[in-house]
Amino acid sequence: MKPRLPEPLHPQPLASHSLPRPESPDPASRRPEPPVEPPEATPSHPAARRNLEPPRATPRALCCSEPPTVRSNPVA
DSSP: OTTTTHHHHTHHHHHHHHTHHHHTHHHHHHTTHHHHHHHHHOTTOHHHHHHHHHHHHOHHHHHHHSHHHHHHHHHO
């Protein structure tokens, strides 16, 4: 009985974590993709650097101001 408890407990957290994990990589992968392309094609473009800087410099503003936008992008 004791060994069975840890077994279901582990699979449960893993399963719940597996769902949120894929969701995180999805938006995270999509975010770097667009920004990574501009810098590569035009590393001298200030617009590309500014686009990467604001989101990373103000993660709180994006989280509070762009929660629906960020979720809409990956969801769509």
